[in-house]
Structure formats: C-alpha cells, structure tokens
Amino acid sequence: DAGVTQSPTHLIKTRGQQVTLRCSPKSGHDTVSWYQQALGQGPQFIFQYYEEEERQRGNFPDRFSGHQFPNYSSELNVNALLLGDSALYLCASSSTPGQRTGELFFGEGSRLTVL
Amino acid sequence: AQSVSQHNHHVILSEAASLELGCNYSYGGTVNLFWYVQYPGQHLQLLLKYFSGDPLVKGIKGFEAEFIKSKFSFNLRKPSVQWSDTAEYFCAVNAKAAGNKLTFGGGTRVLVKP
Secondary structure (H helix, E strand, O other): OOOOEEEOOEEEEOOOOOEEEEEEOOOOOOEEEEEEEOOOOOOEEEEEEEOOEEEEEOOOOOOEEEEEOOOOOEEEEEOOOOHHHOEEEEEEEEOHHHHHHOOOEEOOOEEEEEO | OOOEEEOOOEEEEEOOOOEEEOEEEOOOOOEEEEEEEEOOOOOOEEEEEEOOOOOEEEOHHHOEEEEEHHHOEEEEEEOOOOHHHOEEEEEEEEEHHHOOOEEEOOOEEEEEEO
8 A cells, every 4th residue: 555655756956947746645545735844844834635626725925836636646836946945845645534633644755955 | 823832852862761742732622633753764654643532642652642731732752762763753733723734843853872
C-alpha cells in the first residue's frame, strides 16, 4: 500500500521562475493538503483540496496555486519565486472522515531552493 | 492570533532520562490534538492523537500525552528515552474554530546522547 508520494524530491530554481510540485495521496484518500516548512519551523498550511476544489487556504499569496485531478493527485504551483520560498513543501493526504478529525499522512516532501 | 506553541526549541538529554515536551494551544471549542515526529531524513509520522475520552493517550514507542482542557495543553512524555528517539517533535491541533485545518507548533528538536 503506497503512502503519500511526492516529486521531485529536490529542485533548485532562480528568483522569478515558476515551479510545479506533484503529490499522489495514500491509497483510499481523497483529500490533499499542502504545507510549507521553512528551516527550523513547523509546517505552515498552504491550502487543501477535496473534490478537485480548493476548500481551505492559509495565509499565502496568490502566487501559490494548486490543482487536484480526478484521481485525487494534486499539484502545487508557485509563480514568481522569491528567495523566501525556499523550504520543504509537504503534501499530506487524508480520507474524508480524517479530514474532519485532522489526521494527516505526510509525504517526504519536495525541498525547493531558490537562488 | 490563535496558535499552537511549543515551549522548547531544543532539548538535549541522555539515554534513560525522562522526556516531557510542552504544547499549548489557544483555540476554544472542540479540538483534536496530535503529536507528530520527524526522524532524521524521514517524513512526518503520527506519534499519537487525542479526539475524546480518556485525556491520557498512549502512542507508539512508549510515548504518551495528557490533554488538560483547563490549561489548553497537550504535553508529550516518555519515561525513558533511547538514542533512537532523536528527532523533531511537532504538536498539532485541528480546531473547529480554525476551520478544521491542522495547525502545527514550531517543533522541538530532541537530541538523545548515547
């Protein structure tokens, strides 16, 4: 039973570029959440997708956008990259009941470095 | 602002010592509480969770946590740590008042010396 898988694991971009990160949820899960974890900090909620729609959003600018596909996989897009966007981006999945309790299953993350 | 606070950023202790990590949250109403652990080079994993019932919950690897509603706290404990407990520990809260999204504390990095 595959857990949450994310790609790529590492990537380097320059300021102003755009990046797309991908996530496949754990088998049986239909809800995907994205988090940003800066060095030395806890994960910060970006947004959550369910039924291909953004359901909740944290305090992140519109440069951060996402998408969920019919197979429940998801993408996180960040435009006009800034140095401060350098972080570990975590994808987490849950089943609908889990969504209400908050229990999430995490992938290993995509580490983005912006130069 | 509503938040989750972890009191210690770094903890260093020797094997067999007892561990207690503090966590406080500021949300009122119904909350679900979690401790996640991130071992070096690994993904975040659920250590234990509290939804309702007995406020003393037991998790994996000998960890336990106590929910004290009056203090808005959910402290993590382990009576005797091992070197393999070296990791970063995150408290997280899912609160109806916060739209049912999982909010994390800043984490506590624990180093257990052999």
